[in-house]
Amino acid sequence: MAYEKKDLPKKSDSLSEWYNKIVLSSELADYGPAKGTMIFRPYGYAIWELVQKEMDAMIKDRGVENAYFPMFIPEGLLHKEQEHVEGFSPELAVVTIGGGEELKEKLVVRPTSETIMYDAYSRWVHSWRDLPMLINQWNNVVRWEKRTYLFLRTTEFLWQEGHTAHATHEEALETVHWAMNMYQKIYRELFALPGYIGRKSESEKFAGADMTLTYETLMPEGKALQSCTSHDLGQNFSKPFNINFQNKDGQAEFVWQTSWGLSTRSIGGLIMAHGDDQGLRLPPRLAPIQVVVIPVRPEPELLDYAREVVATLQKAGVRTKLDDRDSETMGFKINKWELKGVPVRLEIGKREREGKNVMYARRDTGAKNTIAVDDLAVAILKLLDEVQASLFGQAERFLQDNTHTADNWEEFVTMMEGGRGFVRARWCERAQCEAHIKEKTKATTRCLQNDALPEQGGCIHCGQKAEKRWTFAVAY
């Protein structure tokens, strides 16, 4: 059945096979009936709810308000910003029939909401008093995919998209960076996933943006995952959508805009980065169940003792589950909760009850020990912090060990072929050269990191003048 570990492929043997199997058997997700779609099962959706809860508070703290815009965008509206529509055209799902009739104007299912939101902004913004306009949406978007890669690449996914309008470019830019800093905090502190922040090259930036910031994380096999983005839209949308305002001097000006999003793709990165041959390893802050308590035998005294332990932990705010199913063996239960990545497992037998303690096993290291019940809540909270920190530490070491510097083309090619992760190399910033590098090595520019120092020397590939060392990787 679902929890037979012997059926699980090794992570190191075939990452994608391991990944699919783990996602399905841990009951995070399932395939939907239409091509490219997926079902977020309760265990997977609960992770997204935990992300939402934390991020929603951070978004609101900034004064950004939630709203909801229609998902159907009349085709004409999407065509108002040329680069934008060209970027998204190949990925659109289109409604042509409504209420039994062929529609006069086709409706695009939103791939992102710039156009439909900014059409409204043009009606809502009149004066500098109406700015900044700070709106966020939690919703579903559609970008056509023929093959599903659960969480990582699906036709429909869930995300938040923030869209702000400002009186000055300076204020807009500040928002672009604020959003990326928020994402970094979420990724580091919740997902336990370190990554590199930087700006995208011209060819990799968002369709319609002047500048895109990205957070790039590293997956096993050395591939980069673009984990979220924050865009400086300049006045690229405010001009065609005519979003102007009267400034304090009574002059009409176009607003400066930003948009920024983080999606359920992030959960794919979480699974892939932290999981091992036994299954998921969920960082405690995103684990729907942080502690599972298992009585080793279905005896009333043990059950009572286990219930007390559960109550103590729940009272301390620990997401705790009692597994008292009598239709499963102890071995089956251990496998099940390891597969599901629960950070801490407590086992309770006669010895523990008499000794007034519990036996714990850490999912991240497998380490086992006992804790006195008197000290239970404090000790478990500390343990969960340790697990969180240890998963982050492992991911950080992996990132460091797989970030290299190449100073010539031969080094670069060797590193890329060897799946060596992120490679920093001088690049001339010409799109054509970038395309050639991709053709030859599959690697693309992931970003120009904020801390990239000025460089002297030629482009690693073409030898032309290069002023900065960009960060390259093969990407998902």
Added chain:
Amino acid sequence: MAYEKKDLPKKSDSLSEWYNKIVLSSELADYGPAKGTMIFRPYGYAIWELVQKEMDAMIKDRGVENAYFPMFIPEGLLHKEQEHVEGFSPELAVVTIGGGEELKEKLVVRPTSETIMYDAYSRWVHSWRDLPMLINQWNNVVRWEKRTYLFLRTTEFLWQEGHTAHATHEEALETVHWAMNMYQKIYRELFALPGYIGRKSESEKFAGADMTLTYETLMPEGKALQSCTSHDLGQNFSKPFNINFQNKDGQAEFVWQTSWGLSTRSIGGLIMAHGDDQGLRLPPRLAPIQVVVIPVRPEPELLDYAREVVATLQKAGVRTKLDDRDSETMGFKINKWELKGVPVRLEIGKREREGKNVMYARRDTGAKNTIAVDDLAVAILKLLDEVQASLFGQAERFLQDNTHTADNWEEFVTMMEGGRGFVRARWCERAQCEAHIKEKTKATTRCLQNDALPEQGGCIHCGQKAEKRWTFAVAY
């Protein structure tokens, strides 16, 4: 501008004109660019977030878990339950193009998720150990409308849909009633909207259900609003979808199912029932801003004092806003916050500062008085409870005053023509007779209330045998 009260139509002159104007000018919502669609602006969406927060906790307390299923349903799947597809066919939006290509199988945008969820349930349910399956979704659904009636009738709306599967019909029925009781609590305690609970007639029930429970509220002009529903689906879906399980005796059985939903339509009812000629009157428990604090002049001492008042209230958990805009007059501000329905307005001038008190005005009654700041938080919390109770009391009196009993056809017709609200009358329960009553009076059976007593006598319309007194009204 938006807050010029003189532009507002009187509620009693033209309800629909008043309603549209209030919704737009209070910034609850706006029209979307595609026919039938609407935008939930931040002030309107915040009401939905308050509903979600309360209801989500109640749903989870019952052990129901949230999940997310794809919104694209392959046409073939929708056709598996015949009554269901016939009921929804006229309202569907259909995707025929994806990724630039004509699709082989068209995709329906979910009008509700029975079919796509139960297709998955058939894979997930094997044994009695997998039951009950208790899943809820918060999502967007589409039912085609040509004309938008903001919140009340829109092509896309937001809702929650709960879908459960059980081993016995008894357990399923218990869930149907639990859901309706939860909705009643939400409507009475949050929306301050009393209503009648009962079961729908055969022709009015959900397409695919054996039995539908409804909560019917009363709007001005005496029209009923179907405010949410809870369905006993019997085995109508489990048979075509083949959702069966092995019972404890090893026999295969089909599951018993329920579904239940409450949508953003509820916000339309809220606006319409409680609003008055000055604008919205929001019940405190659903008011995004419960108290607005306005310094009467932009003087530093008054501002400081106002900020202290705001801090005190926010600390006590009151959703409080300081309106210190110096670009608007006091009269403009008062109109604005009355229009937006904020339950309590505090005004702060020199007299209040020196007297260590604040002047309050209640939105529901217009009553004004002062409160000592020493007593502020407690007094305001009490005041908010009073406003909540008073709005409920008014709605309850309105419901009682507009619920009548008709014992013959003449009485019935007169009451319906006079917009007298709910009319209880004996009915034979024949669909044909129901259709004739609707033709002649526009009234439909709203429900058979749970407390309807057995009756002797003939159907009010056709004279045939009638065993119960049904509740009729003209409906939205």
